[in-house]
Amino acid sequence: MNVVEVNGARIPAIGLGTMTLKEQVCVDAVTTAMRLGYRHLDTAERYGNEQWVGEGLHQGLAATSLKREDVFVTTKVYWDKLAPGDFEASVAESLQKLRLPWVDLLLIHWNNPKVPLADSIASLCAAKRKGQTKHIGVANFTTAMLDEAVKLSTEPLVTNQIEVHPFLDQSKVLGACRRHGISVTAYCPIARGKVPGNEVLERIGKTHGRSSSQVALRYLVQQGIMPIPRTANPDHLAANLAVFDFGLSAAEMAEIGKLKRPDGRVVNPPHAPTWDS
Numbered sequence: 001m002n003v004v005e006v007n008g009a010r011i012p013a014i015g016l017g018t019m020t021l022k023e024q025v026c027v028d029a030v031t032t033a034m035r036l037g038y039r040h041l042d043t044a045e046r047y048g049n050e051q052w053v054g055e056g057l058h059q060g061l062a063a064t065s066l067k068r069e070d071v072f073v074t075t076k077v078y079w080d081k082l083a084p085g086d087f088e089a090s091v092a093e094s095l096q097k098l099r100l101p102w103v104d105l106l107l108i109h110w111n112n113p114k115v116p117l118a119d120s121i122a123s124l125c126a127a128k129r130k131g132q133t134k135h136i137g138v139a140n141f142t143t144a145m146l147d148e149a150v151k152l153s154t155e156p157l158v159t160n161q162i163e164v165h166p167f168l169d170q171s172k173v174l175g176a177c178r179r180h181g182i183s184v185t186a187y188c189p190i191a192r193g194k195v196p197g198n199e200v201l202e203r204i205g206k207t208h209g210r211s212s213s214q215v216a217l218r219y220l221v222q223q224g225i226m227p228i229p230r231t232a233n234p235d236h237l238a239a240n241l242a243v244f245d246f247g248l249s250a251a252e253m254a255e256i257g258k259l260k261r262p263d264g265r266v267v268n269p270p271h272a273p274t275w276d277s
């Protein structure tokens with residue numbers, strides 16, 4: 001598995017998204033993914049599935065020669081748990097459910113306009129100092145929020161997890177991440193099922209003997225962006241990892257780049273204000 005190195009973190013270039021996966025389906029998806037070569041798991045307190053992601057991880061470790069350190073685990077603190085006190089409780093509960101003393105990456109899942117960013121960033125940094133997470137980062141941060149977070153944080157931020165896929169124009173925030181030396185983790189890389197059937201992606205896929213989903217993932221990986229596609233389907237799990245043995249030409253990258261639109265989001269923020277970048 002290729003890795004993205006950023007601010008001391010080595011993040012496997014593709015991860016398994018787990019939102020909506022629950023119970024045995026979730027456990028099986030995680031163990032199958034680990035067997036297939038996934039080394040990066042994405043969960044969140046909000047998904048209500050940390051106990052099953054943890055169970056899958058522990059079963060996967062027991063069934064292989066992998067060590068805990070070989071798998072990069074991310075979880076997140078939701079926007080309604082960012083106030084001092086609530087933040088610490090959320091992290092403790094996540095670790096307990098995952099049955100882990102630490103995760104690799106802890107993210108602020110969304111900003112909360114009613115909690116000063118100084119407070120939530122301080123809590124995030126404290127979690128790292130306490131050894132509850134190896135690295136810290138943010139999710140759904142706009143350019144302005146990133147600028148502020150970078151100034152406030154006493155620890156390096158390693159990623160901004162945001163919606164990225166071929167149908168959404170994220171040029172501005174991608175530029176801000178690059179400027180700050182922060183990696184980008186792409187959620188909804190299959191645009192929640194809108195990628196399959198797209199004429200351009202299907203046609204380019206055919207020329208490489210790949211699916212449109214593989215082309216969409218390759219498009220991101222080739223830009224150094226780390227997608228975390230979600231599936232429990234073993235064929236899709238395998239296909240989503242098989243994107244490192246072909247390349248898209250500059251012309252193909254440019255053609256896919258023309259699909260992006262400012263209003264191409266498939267996810268709405270859980271609270272106002274809405275997106276400004």
Ligand SMILES: NC(=O)c1ccc[n+]([C@@H]2O[C@H](COP(=O)([O-])OP(=O)(O)OC[C@H]3O[C@@H](n4cnc5c(N)ncnc54)[C@H](OP(=O)(O)O)[C@@H]3O)[C@@H](O)[C@H]2O)c1
Pocket residue numbers: 016017018019020042043109139140161162186187188189190191192193196211213214228229230231232233235236237239240267
């Ligand atoms: N930080 C945040 O605010 C945030 C927000 C949203 C999501 N996320 C994270 O990002 C992850 C991914 O986003 P998402 O789950 O919303 O959307 P997604 O990964 O873009 O889309 C999931 C859909 O894609 C399909 N799919 C996956 N691989 C496929 C393949 N090879 N061929 C055809 N279809 C395929 C799946 O269908 P099948 O089940 O049939 O394979 C599923 O319906 C989440 O699970 C979560 O971990 C984070």
